[in-house]
Amino acid sequence: MTSMTARASFIELDARARAFALLDGGTARELCGPFDRIESPWLEPQGVVPQSDDGVVVVRGKLAGRAVVVIGIEQAFQGGGIGEVSGVKIATALSLAARDSRAGVPTAAVLLLETGGVRLQEANLGLATVAEVCAALLELRPLQPVIGVIAGMLGCFGGMSIAAGLCTELIITSEGRLGLDGPQVIESEAGVAEFDASDHPLIWSIDGGAQRIRTGLADTLVPDDVAAIRAAVIEGLGRGVPADHRSGWIDSLGALLAAVDPTDPPEPADLPAIPSKGDER
């Protein structure tokens, strides 16, 4: 039976509104906000208009009474691209959560991942900060869960998809997408015969949220609804720190790669049947 109450779309919210919508009412406090004006120094000299928060929103607060930091990437600014400042904001927020956790104030993290990866205008600095993000995530995740949320519509690609792969758990919608290289990158690098970036059913049959759940690369499929996503995050946090993380399943993930013949790739519908998924679960 469908709910009588109207759904409140999460996708239609910007990053700041998403972070505030997840947290318990009255507990949210933004750090390094727009009025701190910590914007990218690299964009203006290249003729790109900067944004006052460099496209990353960091909000401390409580979720179901538990201390968390929500880190949201704004997909409308530079395609959610990670630059020096935005990347360091993410890495530092995760590091501080780890420091607080070690100091007796357990602080979990929620990452709202809508990003095309590293911002091209800050290429090397962006790559370096993505490495810092991954290092900080690995610092925090043995202490407290790091829950990734890919709600859409942009999805999570490039360097930040590696950070997504390191998350304790990943929550995704059917509209969300997850992939290392985005469809247009694959098409421009390997040709339209390899991947047709205008073929939306093809994109969602590989990168789409429902398929990423079927192939075991994401954990919880949720509808585009604020209450449902909030509930899924709370459940994920409640499961705590697992004995082993998906990114540690080297053997089973390697077996997955070995099972695919690139000269005769499987149909998207056959991908979930490839063995090894969850063997170690």
Added chain:
Amino acid sequence: MQTLNFEFPADRPPARRAHVGVAGSGDLEVLMTPGPVGVARVRVRTSVDGFDTVWRVVLERFFARHPVSAGFELNDAGATPGVVALRLRQAVEESMEEDGK
């Protein structure tokens, strides 16, 4: 990209600062900070060059109706005059709300 600076007479102090919008395609970000009474100072950074006159006209019309004495920083990614007017209006409304962020 182009940076433009404007000043308009303004005598209504806002209750608090306000932040609205995103510097994303077709939209703009507005930061509004209370300033000295008497003047509204506007700095526009826009991705589209050559629209100085349009900006002046749009802002003149806005501050004639809403003479809010504040500093306005606009980070624009090609918003239309209609979107610019709506975002400014939204910033002014937010600055008057009881429960500001």
